[in-house]
Amino acid sequence: MSDVERIQLFENKKVRTAWDEEKQEWYFSIVDVCGVLTDQPTHERARNYWKVLKNRLKKEGSEVVTKCNRLKLIAEDGKPRETDVADMAVMFRVIESIPSKKAEPIKIWMAQVAAERINQAIDPERSIDQAVADYRRLGYSEAWINRRIKTIEIRKGLTDEWKRGGITKEVDFAFLTDLMSKTWSGLTTKEYKKYKGLTKENLRDNMTNMELLLNALAEETATEISKQRNPEGLSENAGVAKEGAEVAKATRKEVEKRIGHSVVSPEKALDYITSPEELPFPDEQKGEEQ
Structure with missing residues (x-):
């Protein structure tokens, strides 16, 4: 199930x-x-x-x-x-x-x-339209929604690359996702959700703007590297994924040095959306997001 x-x-x-x-x-x-x-x-x-x-x-x-x-x-x-x-x-x-x-x-x-x-x-556009409607109903700002939809597209591009590189098992998608998260943020997906006090809610639906941008930077960079190197199998894809996440990690450290605090935030959607009815539920395709 x-x-x-x-x-x-x-x-x-x-x-x-x-x-x-x-x-x-x-x-x-x-x-x-x-x-x-x-x-x-x-x-x-x-x-x-x-x-x-x-x-x-x-x-x-x-x-x-x-x-x-x-x-x-x-x-x-x-x-x-x-x-x-x-x-x-x-x-x-x-x-x-x-x-x-x-x-x-x-x-x-x-x-x-x-x-x-x-x-x-x-028709994937129908799914995007539904996601936008759901986020609006939940009280997210238009700016946040636009960024979130873009990150969904970026994530899809990365998982397509992983599939092209021979990744088919859900456990491998989860491993690569955790590897990237741990590399750029210092936390695995499970640790990140615990840090934010989440249970079944979608982690990305509870990220701040900066967290979304850094995660997207990691994934987009990994996608572009993958297109150039054509990795095959879990080990090679993991190497590319880690490289992409290292770019986001370096950016995170530079930002934190300038603003004086961590950008990895315990804030969740309930803390910053305007008029929440309930927290979003996971609604991604199998293997797409953790």
Whole structure:
């Protein structure tokens, strides 16, 4: 199961979802869907409704419950917690068990969510447009959004180079990403997220302007070196990645010498976006960003 998550809105109510890259399917939070269908006033009430319904379905011998999955999604307290999820086919069967006038509208909405993901894969500009809309909704400034979108393009260019150089495994993408992060910032991705107090949130969505620029410098430099040298395999690609990150490291040290403090900041999105509704969730393709 992928950890690519997104909050979707149905009639202005939040439904947590997760995209499985391997199966090319959305998984929906059953509690959230139950809450929408039955107009529950709180998440706790929605959870209790699903608990009762699940027990009833089990007693009736329904296979629906056994076909549900468990997945960690961000809870109301901002922490990842296990919750029941279902793909669209199973979710439809759950919906059929709930008397609600919203049953058909939410089925149509779920189908639209699935179709939009396919359209974005075919037309990358749609994905960029969606990202811009999401960042605006979350309260990021236009200047930050413009920089962030550019860094997504730069990251895509680097991962394309890695693929051209024979990198295919997700663990290798993660290794190269960590190597570059450790080299220029002094922190691995995991250490960086811990430093900022992040859990499942996307690290780059919580970087300051300077952090974004330095990370982009490392990746763009590595991309250009790769185009000239054509590295093959993990070892050669790692050498190029480290060289690119060393350029950003040198720049970071020069900037810090002039401003008198570290540019690697504990600040996260909640500290500087204008009117946050919630922190962004990871929404990159498998192997694209950590």
